[in-house]
Amino acid sequence: MPIKTYREAINEALLQEMKKDENVVVIGEDVAGGAGTNGEQDAWGGVLGVTKGLLKHFGRERIIDTPITETAIMGMASGAALTGLRPVAELMFVDFMGVCFDQILNQTAKFRYMFGGKAVTPLTIRTMYGGGLRAASQHSQCLYPMFTHVPGIKVVLPSNPYDAKGLLIQSIRDNDPVIFMEHKNLYDTSGDVPDESYSIPFGEANFTREGKDLTFIAMGQTVEICNNVADTLKKEGKTCTVLDLRTLSPLDEDSILEAAEETGKIVIVDESYPRCNVATDISALICQKSFDSLKAGIKMVTPPHTPVPFSPPLEDLYLPSEEKVLNVAKEIL
Amino acid sequence: MSTNLVAITMPKWGLSMKEGSILKWIKSNGDNISKGDMILEIETEKVVNEMESPEDGKILKICANEGDTVPVGSIIAVCGKQDASNEEIDAFIEEFNSNFKSEINLEEGEEDLNEKIKVSDLEINFIKNINSNNENILFIHGFGGDLNNWMFNQNELSEKFNTYAIDLPGHGMSEKNIHSSTLDDLANLISSFCIATDINSVNLVGHSFGAGISIKTASLYPDLINSLTLISPIGLGKEIDSAYLENFINAESRRDLKKEIEKLYFNSDIITRDMLNEVLKSLRIDNVQSTLSKIQNEIIINGEQKNNLIDEINSAKVPVCVVWGKEDQIIPSNHHEVLNDRIKIIIEKDCGHMAHIEKPSVVNDAINSTIVG
Numbered sequence: 001m002p003i004k005t006y007r008e009a010i011n012e013a014l015l016q017e018m019k020k021d022e023n024v025v026v027i028g029e030d031v032a033g034g035a036g037t038n039g040e041q042d043a044w045g046g047v048l049g050v051t052k053g054l055l056k057h058f059g060r061e062r063i064i065d066t067p068i069t070e071t072a073i074m075g076m077a078s079g080a081a082l083t084g085l086r087p088v089a090e091l092m093f094v095d096f097m098g099v100c101f102d103q104i105l106n107q108t109a110k111f112r113y114m115f116g117g118k119a120v121t122p123l124t125i126r127t128m129y130g131g132g133l134r135a136a137s138q139h140s141q142c143l144y145p146m147f148t149h150v151p152g153i154k155v156v157l158p159s160n161p162y163d164a165k166g167l168l169i170q171s172i173r174d175n176d177p178v179i180f181m182e183h184k185n186l187y188d189t190s191g192d193v194p195d196e197s198y199s200i201p202f203g204e205a206n207f208t209r210e211g212k213d214l215t216f217i218a219m220g221q222t223v224e225i226c227n228n229v230a231d232t233l234k235k236e237g238k239t240c241t242v243l244d245l246r247t248l249s250p251l252d253e254d255s256i257l258e259a260a261e262e263t264g265k266i267v268i269v270d271e272s273y274p275r276c277n278v279a280t281d282i283s284a285l286i287c288q289k290s291f292d293s294l295k296a297g298i299k300m301v302t303p304p305h306t307p308v309p310f311s312p313p314l315e316d317l318y319l320p321s322e323e324k325v326l327n328v329a330k331e332i333l
Numbered sequence: 334m335s336t337n338l339v340a341i342t343m344p345k346w347g348l349s350m351k352e353g354s355i356l357k358w359i360k361s362n363g364d365n366i367s368k369g370d371m372i373l374e375i376e377t378e379k380v381v382n383e384m385e386s387p388e389d390g391k392i393l394k395i396c397a398n399e400g401d402t403v404p405v406g407s408i409i410a411v412c413g414k415q416d417a418s419n420e421e422i423d424a425f426i427e428e429f430n431s432n433f434k435s436e437i438n439l440e441e442g443e444e445d446l447n448e449k450i451k452v453s454d455l456e457i458n459f460i461k462n463i464n465s466n467n468e469n470i471l472f473i474h475g476f477g478g479d480l481n482n483w484m485f486n487q488n489e490l491s492e493k494f495n496t497y498a499i500d501l502p503g504h505g506m507s508e509k510n511i512h513s514s515t516l517d518d519l520a521n522l523i524s525s526f527c528i529a530t531d532i533n534s535v536n537l538v539g540h541s542f543g544a545g546i547s548i549k550t551a552s553l554y555p556d557l558i559n560s561l562t563l564i565s566p567i568g569l570g571k572e573i574d575s576a577y578l579e580n581f582i583n584a585e586s587r588r589d590l591k592k593e594i595e596k597l598y599f600n601s602d603i604i605t606r607d608m609l610n611e612v613l614k615s616l617r618i619d620n621v622q623s624t625l626s627k628i629q630n631e632i633i634i635n636g637e638q639k640n641n642l643i644d645e646i647n648s649a650k651v652p653v654c655v656v657w658g659k660e661d662q663i664i665p666s667n668h669h670e671v672l673n674d675r676i677k678i679i680i681e682k683d684c685g686h687m688a689h690i691e692k693p694s695v696v697n698d699a700i701n702s703t704i705v706g
Contacts, residue, residue: 001445001504166617196509198618204586207606237400254588 001192009161009193010050010126010182013168014088016197018058021086021321024172025062026051027077028090028126032063046094048128048187070096074103074125078177081123082111088170092126094143101146108177109152120175124168130183130221130271131319135305140315142272144220147179147236148248148281154202155248156176159223161191166200173199181223203250207259211239214265214329217256217282219245222269222301222320229325238333248278253285260286264295269320274302296321296332301325337417338389338425338491339448341410343403346377347484349446353377354402355409358395365391366412369694373409379484381603385694390414394422407433447506452525458506459499461530462491468559468704471531472498473523475541475565476628479505479615482540485693489499490700494536499526501543503624510620514628515642520549527557534703540564541664542632545640552645560652562700564688565661567632570668575636577663582625587613596662596666597689599685638664647673656696658684677703 004012018024030044031051045052055063059106059239066073070091077089082282091097097104104125111119118297131140156171156178158164172180209216209230216226230240243259246253260266267285270279279300287297292308309315340459343353356374371383371393390412397409408429411422443540446460460480470490472483480487480498487496492698501519523546527535536559539547544566551558566575577596584590587609594609595601615621633639646653654677657666663686669678681692689696 162614194506194614194618196618198614200617201585206610210606234402238399 002195003190004161004193005188005190006182007048007050007187009165010168010251011045011053012193013117013165013172013197014051014054015057017169017172018054018062020197021172022062022072023084023086024088025064025080025085026054026058026088026090027064027066027073027080029066029073029092032060032065036201045251046090048184050126050182050187051090055177064330070100074100074108077123077125078103078108078111078121081095081108081121081177082119086122086124088124088126088172091125093131093139094127094285095138096143097127097143097146097327103181104147104153104177105150109150110175111177113152121177122172123177124171124174125177125179127179127181128184129181130185131303131308132185134310134312134315136310137186140308144179144181144248145272145277147275148251148278149276152177153249156180156202156246157220157248158182158246159186159208159218159220160242161189161193162246163200163206164258165193166198167246169197169204170199170202174202177298185221189224200246202247203252203273204246205252205259206246207241207255208244209240209242211263213238213240213263214261214267214333215241215263216245216325216329217243217259217266217268217279217308218249218287219270219278222271225320225325226267226269228322230328232322233333245278253289255288256282256285260290261293262329264293265301266294267301267325267329267332269301271303271320273279274300277302279284299332300329301328312320337413337415338393338422339390339410339412339422340408340425340429341372341387342373343397343405343407343409344384345405346375346382347379347481347488350377350379350405350484352402352404355397355399356381357399358551359383360386360392362392362395363602374479376605379481379605379607380690381605382690388412391416393417394426396426403631412536415651416571426456438604449506450526450529452529453522455502455511455522456508457499457502457526458521459497459526460487461495461497462487463495464491466493466495469495469497469535469536470614470700470704471523471532471537472496472528473537473539473543473546474501474504475539476578476632477504477612477625478540478543481505483538483689484686486538486689486697486700489693489697493701494704496539497530497532501546503621503628505615507616509624511624511627514624514631516545516549516631517553519546520553523547523550524554526559533557534559536562536700537581538562538564538700539566541634541686542567542628545632545642547675548642548646548649551649555650558651558701560654561646561649562654562656562696562703563646564656565658565664565666565686566642566646566655566668567638567664568640569646569671570665571637572665572668573633573638577634578629580624582616582629584613584616589615599658599660599691603690643671646676647671650706652703653677654699656680656688656699658679658686658688658691660684661686
């Protein structure tokens with residue numbers, strides 16, 4: 001099967017869906033052009049080059065560069081979705097949600113509900129999240145728990161290129177607002193990705209490792225960390241299950257409980273701030289519905305409750321790492 | 334060095350298998366074993382299955398313990414006709430290990446053995462294993478399957494025969510859009526595939542719907558076919574679990590799919606999440622479901638089988654062998670009763686619709702003896 005990067009997989013999903021459905025448009029800052037280019041011939045395709053090449057296929061009618069105003073991007077995209085298009089809006093860094101969150105929280109997420117089911121909003125918001133790029137406190141956050149908190153928005157965190165393509169296609173085809181979150185560190189990771197279009201349904205977590213001694217629950221970039229730790233532990237004679245949540249809303253509760261009950265020892269690895277995050281939510285779920293299966297207290301690996309540091313040594317210390325996950329796992333093994 | 338001792342090694346199930354984990358030893362040190370006895374359970378990335386003993390004798394020493402993961406070809410036990418001293422056994426293992434060089438690089442990515450070829454305007458994916466033998470085997474999987482279904486068969490038989498396994502249109506890595514999927518069309522496709530790959534004569538091994546294609550190919554192209562080995566074939570009776578096909582196509586989740594896949598096997602412990610994920614990956618490609626629905630309509634009409642191949646199979650001019658799991662829940666094994674006595678029939682107990690996976694040595698022996706005579 002062809003090997004593609006996460007970035008290429010996302011680009012291919014956009015290309016194939018735009019070819020298939022002329023209602024799909026891309027809206028965002030620099031999605032066509034980009035700093036230092038004339039925009040037309042050798043366009044960058046966004047800050048990290050994800051939409052590169054789409055302009056020449058679809059032109060400026062469908063690859064729409066906007067002014068630097070997230071409020072306008074989300075307003076335009078929500079309205080376009082309400083009136084029949086299927087927009088893919090880019091919120092360059094999720095950290096910028098602050099200026100456009102009313103459009104998402106109080107408008108887009110509520111349309112279907114408040115218009116009695118008569119309005120559909122097939123909007124996909126693509127955004128970058130996560131630390132590790134030495135980009136400081138305002139360009140390194142995860143923030144997905146703020147979206148999972150809001151009913152009416154689907155939240156998708158692909159952990160690998162295969163899932164990125166299939167989940168983005170599903171996001172575009174979905175008739176509700178979806179926030180599709182891309183971890184910056186994953187863009188250059190690669191894996192098997194079929195050339196054909198395919199979609200992965202929301203709400204189906206994926207088992208990436210299977211074992212008997214311990215269960216890791218992970219999302220986005222932390223999946224790879226847990227996979228690597230599971231491989232390390234296997235050499236030491238302990239086998240671990242790794243569950244990749246893939247979507248946070250909807251959440252695959254059945255698989256979470258299944259994975260938890262398989263081993264009774266659980267480590268949840270979440271890169272977002274530790275209060276009211278995905279790890280705490282899942283921990284509560286397991287305690288409520290499957291307490292008797294637990295053989296040890298549930299462990300979480302998260303950053304401390306501080307902004308993401310700019311100092312490289314501090315940022316390394318801040319983020320969940322294989323070493324930290326391994327040590328925590330050994331505490332309960 | 335004693336010639337009494339034999340190494341039992343990690344088998345290679347499927348062309349992409351690099352290593353396997355020992356789940357459970359069914360036999361212990363000192364147990365007598367005969368060829369074909371189930372001696373241990375092995376887990377690979379794709380499947381959990383029992384390994385049959387390749388030898389007659391006694392297990393003298395188990396070298397890979399439960400939980401160990403070892404490369405394909407490495408020694409997992411020492412077997413002997415008679416007892417041997419510990420020194421002898423240890424020397425034997427040492428010598429085996431000093432000569433053993435894994436051909437498999439665990440660090441490297443999977444070597445891609447898939448090839449594609451344009452046949453009747455469709456891109457067809459296949460894997461071949463050519464050893465310049467005189468006899469060719471072509472494996473044709475069933476509805477919803479792919480060439481990986483032959484993981485316990487193709488490799489084994491490649492030692493003696495040239496083997497080819499194809500993905501039917503709409504399946505595996507072959508083209509997903511098809512216009513027509515009648516048995517006649519697919520028999521034509523098999524014949525065109527053989528022309529395109531320079532196969533002049535071939536032994537077909539078909540499973541279920543693939544067995545129906547094999548019968549039809551033998552009937553339309555008698556000069557091309559040397560023999561038929563058919564596993565749970567369609568076309569010999571009316572009954573079929575039509576809900577299986579419908580639910581398989583429309584399975585939304587791993588859990589839905591598992592309920593269906595369980596019907597294929599006598600022992601459903603064989604089903605792993607990876608196995609289900611591979612099937613789901615394929616089902617989720619655009620157009621796969623609609624193509625499978627077209628094929629479903631060629632297999633079933635009003636809840637019963639549409640094709641009657643009884644005359645065609647009974648009048649085939651070549652050796653034919655039919656292998657059927659006695660507990661087949663998809664197509665009942667008593668359909669074999671319509672076959673004439675020129676056809677060799679093997680009804681295997683404790684076995685479902687997938688005899689080539691559940692009882693590989695039975696199927697492999699059947700294929701071998703059908704070809705060799």
